[in-house]
Amino acid sequence: MLHRPGQRFLQAVLLCAAIFAFLGAGDETRFRDLGHRLMCVCSCNQILLECNHVGCNYSDRMRGELMTAIQHGDSDDLTLQAMVQNYGPTVIAAPTSTGFNRVAWIMPYVALVMGLTTMIVIVTVWRNRPPGPPPAGGPGGAPLGGGPPISGSELERFRQQARKDTEL
Numbered sequence: 193m194l195h196r197p198g199q200r201f202l203q204a205v206l207l208c209a210a211i212f213a214f215l216g217a218g219d220e221t222r223f224r225d226l227g228h229r230l231m232c233v234c235s236c237n238q239i240l241l242e243c244n245h246v247g248c249n250y251s252d253r254m255r256g257e258l259m260t261a262i263q264h265g266d267s268d269d270l271t272l273q274a275m276v277q278n279y280g281p282t283v284i285a286a287p288t289s290t291g292f293n294r295v296a297w298i299m300p301y302v303a304l305v306m307g308l309t310t311m312i313v314i315v316t317v318w319r320n321r322p323p324g325p326p327p328a329g330g331p332g333g334a335p336l337g338g339g340p341p342i343s344g345s346e347l348e349r350f351r352q353q354a355r356k357d358t359e360l
Contacts, residue, residue, distance in 0.1 A: 219262050226258055226271060229286070233279045254279070 227241035232254065236245040240258070243251040257278070261271040275283050342350065 219259075222262050222268070223259060226262070226268060227255065229272065230254070230258070230275055230283055231285050233283055239285060250279075254283075 228239050230240040232238055232240050232243035232248065232251045234245050234248045234250040236243055240251060240254055261274060272284065
């Protein structure tokens with residue numbers, strides 16, 4: 193198979209163009225990934241790339257710093273560390289999983305397990321308790337639900353009192 197001299201040159205030019213075209217393709221993905229791992233520090237409490245705070249002085253500057261770090265070829269950890277040094281630890285959207293920050297990841301699960309355990313223990317104790325006498329505690333010490341039924345003149349007196357108390 194014979195190649196013309198211009199065909200090899202054209203193939204080399206196309207290969208170089210493809211390399212340069214796709215060289216920055218990963219940058220946008222990294223920018224989105226890192227931008228969603230950072231918080232805007234303008235007190236809007238939004239992810240950096242989603243900050244829509246009108247007149248935000250920080251989001252454009254932070255996005256520019258992020259893009260510059262990516263274009264310089266800094267690693268993700270180095271980029272995030274630089275943002276923490278510039279803006280403080282609150283710039284990270286999720287706590288890191290190292291050191292004392294592990295507590296922030298573990299405590300919700302610990303609280304859930306403790307709450308479920310407490311609930312199971314309480315329900316088990318309530319279900320297994322022996323039936324006792326009905327609680328006393330009506331007005332005047334009269335038993336509630338367990339005493340003799342009220343009838344006759346006493347019942348009529350309570351009805352008259354209820355009518356009198358509920359008249360407008």
